[in-house]
Amino acid sequence: MSAAAARPQTLSGLVDELPPCHTPGVFPRRYVFRGETVLFETRPSLLSRYWGRLVLYGFLLLLFVAVSFGLPTNPTGPFFDGVLVLLIVYAVFAWRGSAFALTDRRVLATSGVRSGTFQEIANDAVSNMTQVGDSTGRLTFDSGVVRNPTAVLSLHRTMKIVWSDLPNTPQVYRYVQDAFSVLLARARQVRIRQALLDRAREFIVTCQYCNALIDVRRIVSDPPRCPRCGAPILPPELVAAGASA
Numbered sequence: 001m002s003a004a005a006a007r008p009q010t011l012s013g014l015v016d017e018l019p020p021c022h023t024p025g026v027f028p029r030r031y032v033f034r035g036e037t038v039l040f041e042t043r044p045s046l047l048s049r050y051w052g053r054l055v056l057y058g059f060l061l062l063l064f065v066a067v068s069f070g071l072p073t074n075p076t077g078p079f080f081d082g083v084l085v086l087l088i089v090y091a092v093f094a095w096r097g098s099a100f101a102l103t104d105r106r107v108l109a110t111s112g113v114r115s116g117t118f119q120e121i122a123n124d125a126v127s128n129m130t131q132v133g134d135s136t137g138r139l140t141f142d143s144g145v146v147r148n149p150t151a152v153l154s155l156h157r158t159m160k161i162v163w164s165d166l167p168n169t170p171q172v173y174r175y176v177q178d179a180f181s182v183l184l185a186r187a188r189q190v191r192i193r194q195a196l197l198d199r200a201r202e203f204i205v206t207c208q209y210c211n212a213l214i215d216v217r218r219i220v221s222d223p224p225r226c227p228r229c230g231a232p233i234l235p236p237e238l239v240a241a242g243a244s245a
């Protein structure tokens with residue numbers, strides 16, 4: 001891929017940049033708000049996360065098999081084999097309970113077998129993102145120092161989320177960077193539109209008689225009258241004063 005390749009400008013353009021490890025549906029939807037869009041989601045790499053443990057279990061399993069072959073009867077073999085199988089099943093369940101997601105609002109991570117832990121940082125609170133590792137590595141999202149409105153003693157706290165044992169780390173890093181810049185541009189557009197709407201609203205008054213919404217810049221009659229019903233138009237503050245008098 002050429003280094004000069006254009007970066008995606010829209011959320012739909014981001015779809016083409018999704019890393020290979022993107023697995024739709026792996027992040028539990030009970031953590032996702034209605035109306036929130038999951039842009040990217042994946043699981044940690046099973047091998048990377050449990051490499052040491054799987055090797056150990058495999059080694060023990062071989063050992064027990066060897067021992068049980070060496071004995072005329074095998075009183076402990078099935079028990080230990082059962083324990084090992086349970087450990088492996090537990091590791092797989094724990095892995096299946098771990099997932100990472102980027103939505104159009106938040107960075108999310110969850111882990112654990114049943115209820116587990118859940119972490120979130122609002123996208124616009126992420127002040128730093130660091131990448132460690134080449135293919136399977138980790139991404140750290142750091143909020144820097146933010147005010148914690150609910151804390152009494154400590155007024156500030158930092159939030160941090162680590163996506164560890166992350167497949168395709170460099171691609172995910174680039175994808176998240178692109179997604180952040182697209183989302184930032186989109187938020188700017190929303191703010192501009194809102195500012196224009198707020199501005200326009202300053203020029204709107206409601207006719208006290210027919211409830212028409214009137215743009216005061218369109219009133220040409222003098223004294224000002226409602227274009228629809230012809231009733232006199234008063235500025236809202238005079239209407240309020242008249243009502244209380």
Ligand SMILES: [Zn+2]
Nearest residue numbers: 207210226229
């Ligand atoms: Zn009117």
